[in-house]
Amino acid sequence: xxxxxxxxxxxxxxxxxxxxxxxxxxxxxxxxxxxxxxxxxxxxxxxxxxxxxxxxxxxxxxxxxxxxxxxxxxxxxxxxxxxxxxxxxxxxxxxxxxxxxxxxxxxxxxxxxxxxxxxxxxxxxxxxxxxxxxxxxxxxxxxxxxxxxxxxxxxxxxxxxxxxxxxxxxxxxxxxxxxxxxxxxxxxxxxxxxxxxxxxxxxxxxxxxxxxxxxxxxxxxxxxxxxxxxxxxxxxxxxxxxxxxxxxxxxxxxxxxxxxxxxxxxxxxxxxxxxxxxxxxxxxxxxxxxxxxxxxxxxxxxxxxxxxxxxxxxxxxxxxxxxxx
Amino acid sequence: xxxxxxxxxxxxxxxxxxxxxxxxxxxxxxxxxxxxxxxxxxxxxxxxxxxxxxxxxxxxxxxxxxxxxxxxxxxxxxxxxxxxxxxxxxxxxxxxxxxxxxxxxxxxxxxxxxxxxxxxxxxxxxxxxxxxxxxxxxxxxxxxxxxxxxxxxxxxxxxxxxxxxxxxxxxxxxxxxxxxxxxxxxxxxxxxxxxxxxxxxxxxxxxxxxxxxxxxxxxxxxxxxxxxxxxxxxxxxxxxxxxxxxxxxxxxxxxxxxxxxxxxxxxxxxxxxxxxxxxxxxxxxxxxxxxxxxxxxxxxxxxxxxxxxxxxxxxxxxxxxxxxxxxxxxxxxxxxxxxxxxxxxxxxxxxxxxxxxxxxxx
Numbered sequence: 001x002x003x004x005x006x007x008x009x010x011x012x013x014x015x016x017x018x019x020x021x022x023x024x025x026x027x028x029x030x031x032x033x034x035x036x037x038x039x040x041x042x043x044x045x046x047x048x049x050x051x052x053x054x055x056x057x058x059x060x061x062x063x064x065x066x067x068x069x070x071x072x073x074x075x076x077x078x079x080x081x082x083x084x085x086x087x088x089x090x091x092x093x094x095x096x097x098x099x100x101x102x103x104x105x106x107x108x109x110x111x112x113x114x115x116x117x118x119x120x121x122x123x124x125x126x127x128x129x130x131x132x133x134x135x136x137x138x139x140x141x142x143x144x145x146x147x148x149x150x151x152x153x154x155x156x157x158x159x160x161x162x163x164x165x166x167x168x169x170x171x172x173x174x175x176x177x178x179x180x181x182x183x184x185x186x187x188x189x190x191x192x193x194x195x196x197x198x199x200x201x202x203x204x205x206x207x208x209x210x211x212x213x214x215x216x217x218x219x220x221x222x223x224x225x226x227x228x229x230x231x232x233x234x235x236x237x238x239x240x241x242x243x244x245x246x247x248x249x250x251x252x253x254x255x256x257x258x259x260x261x262x263x264x265x266x267x268x269x270x271x272x273x274x275x276x277x278x279x280x281x282x283x284x285x286x287x288x289x290x291x292x293x294x295x296x297x298x299x300x301x302x303x304x305x306x307x308x309x310x311x312x313x314x315x316x317x318x319x320x321x322x323x324x325x
Numbered sequence: 326x327x328x329x330x331x332x333x334x335x336x337x338x339x340x341x342x343x344x345x346x347x348x349x350x351x352x353x354x355x356x357x358x359x360x361x362x363x364x365x366x367x368x369x370x371x372x373x374x375x376x377x378x379x380x381x382x383x384x385x386x387x388x389x390x391x392x393x394x395x396x397x398x399x400x401x402x403x404x405x406x407x408x409x410x411x412x413x414x415x416x417x418x419x420x421x422x423x424x425x426x427x428x429x430x431x432x433x434x435x436x437x438x439x440x441x442x443x444x445x446x447x448x449x450x451x452x453x454x455x456x457x458x459x460x461x462x463x464x465x466x467x468x469x470x471x472x473x474x475x476x477x478x479x480x481x482x483x484x485x486x487x488x489x490x491x492x493x494x495x496x497x498x499x500x501x502x503x504x505x506x507x508x509x510x511x512x513x514x515x516x517x518x519x520x521x522x523x524x525x526x527x528x529x530x531x532x533x534x535x536x537x538x539x540x541x542x543x544x545x546x547x548x549x550x551x552x553x554x555x556x557x558x559x560x561x562x563x564x565x566x567x568x569x570x571x572x573x574x575x576x577x578x579x580x581x582x583x584x585x586x587x588x589x590x591x592x593x594x595x596x597x598x599x600x601x602x603x604x605x606x607x608x609x610x611x612x613x614x615x616x617x618x619x620x621x622x623x624x625x626x627x628x629x630x631x632x633x634x635x636x637x638x639x640x641x642x643x644x645x646x647x648x649x650x651x652x653x654x655x656x657x658x659x660x661x662x663x664x665x666x667x668x669x670x671x672x673x674x675x676x677x678x679x680x681x682x683x684x685x686x687x
Binding site for chain 1: 408442451472666668675682683685
């Protein structure tokens with residue numbers, strides 16, 4: 001049976017269901033318990049599950065995330081909230097040197113079943129230090145998995161899979177999506193990592209995106225069809241690493257034209273990886289160069305009027321699409 | 326608090342009378358001596374292999390500090406765990422890892438404890454409650470906290486002994502860990518093996534507070550202790566106190582152990598006799614060598630004879646030599662092994678490991 005819930009509620013349901021399913025799952029983070037979460041993702045969970053399963057941490061990201069990595073080596077499954085993914089930068093050593101490599105350096109004797117989650121987005125006028133989109137940074141680290149859900153349905157299914165996964169999974173959400181309503185079925189379901197989703201089918205052009213850029217692309221696709229009679233297909237990567245290359249390539253083989261869209265910065269961004277992959281594996285299928293739309297390449301600007309311009313808008317995607325169609 | 330008796334030659338007789346030491350059998354005491362001698366012989370042999378170009382990268386020798394790891398390991402119960410930094414050979418052998426797997430790891434061979442993927446700084450033996458072997462200074466301190474957190478979460482009476490050097494006490498992650506440990510009553514014991522130098526920088530040049538490094542515990546409402554690191558009885562008595570606090574009260578402790586490394590920060594430390602005097606090194610070797618002192622204690626107690634000691638040494642030398650032969654003759658990891666042990670789900674070919682692309686070379 002279908003119903004509509006918002007993105008944050010979908011994540012909360014995933015967390016609650018996994019806490020109930022597995023006694024090793026617990027939530028830890030700043031303001032996640034008694035304050036009910038800075039963005040209310042964990043609202044009500046502390047009241048329901050208590051101090052053992054929902055833990056307020058002091059502002060010590062390196063300390064509590066490193067603690068979670070250590071606890072996971074003994075079989076616990078911490079789900080650690082970063083109030084902003086930008087705060088990962090003070091916990092980098094724990095999140096990379098320890099979480100990403102401890103399995104490798106032990107020759108496979110250990111594994112690290114952790115989830116780190118929280119919002120990773122610009123567009124909220126909080127300045128450069130709170131607006132990072134590090135999916136490309138963490139996706140660059142073998143040993144890590146990175147997921148960027150765009151819809152409530154995906155957020156719930158991917159979160160449950162992430163918690164059950166035996167490797168470190170970093171889930172990057174988006175504060176601008178938290179309130180968006182989507183159809184989400186009642187009851188249990190999961191979505192595998194590494195499987196992209198065609199969010200809209202089309203025959204003339206492929207738009208590849210992840211996270212909120214998927215929503216931007218869906219709006220752009222409507223404009224392209226209404227105003228230019230161009231039928232765009234929207235491929236949502238959902239998972240950055242592991243990556244579903246085949247779904248992207250299948251779409252490219254059908255449409256022969258691609259725009260890769262991201263809120264990531266362009267230099268070595270996720271779009272760079274996708275673009276290189278397409279030119280190498282679908283070169284003969286292309287009728288135009290692979291085009292990219294990324295955030296404007298500067299630290300996130302505060303000015304509300306200009307930050308709106310800095311991130312890809314539907315009109316930017318339309319303009320880029322028209323340049324290759 | 327115990328006082329650090331550095332440069333005074335106490336016998337540790339008062340510690341020998343403590344219950345935790347009174348309960349020792351002669352065979353236990355000999356085992357401690359054997360373990361220390363084995364660590365030293367292993368490291369001397371690895372040093373030789375390093376100078377022969379058989380070992381790459383870093384080699385941080387523990388020579389002079391053997392009593393610390395051996396005494397701590399001697400107290401571990403089934404729910405007690407250890408984790409340390411990059412100077413990890415002594416801890417690894419003390420918890421029962423074999424010379425063969427450790428030497429082969431140094432050689433980068435497939436038979437190494439980490440299949441040649443970790444090297445000198447990254448030994449692990451989860452089956453022996455030993456969680457590494459960590460290369461970044463202070464980086465293991467939140468992990469040790471997490472291990473102890475997990476024990477508490479699981480309702481087990483145990484602790485985690487998390488070793489660090491005097492150079493790690495100024496890292497932020499360590500201070501965050503101290504606060505969390507005390508705030509949440511986590512049974513972790515931070516053991517500062519203070520060998521006087523963080524690489525080439527002395528304590529006076531690196532730490533603003535001139536007194537015991539362990540005293541920083543007071544800022545976190547945490548217990549602390551400090552004791553000499555060359556007498557097995559004293560070390561066991563000191564560690565036991567902290568472990569009792571962890572087991573019975575679920576409270577953390579910082580323990581500072583005065584010790585000394587005879588060699589450089591690593592074998593590649595060209596200045597190891599520049600930032601300190603030759604006389605200082607000789608003084609420690611002559612007066613405070615943990616093996617010599619424990620040997621003398623056991624001779625005085627009539628537990629061993631000089632010939633027994635010579636025999637222990639011969640056996641350890643042979644074992645170390647055999648481990649070098651084992652490492653020499655062992656195969657290299659295969660090229661395909663480079664991308665194994667990265668993802669658990671891929672290694673086990675689970676559904677999750679089979680969906681999507683995990684590696685991007687082609």
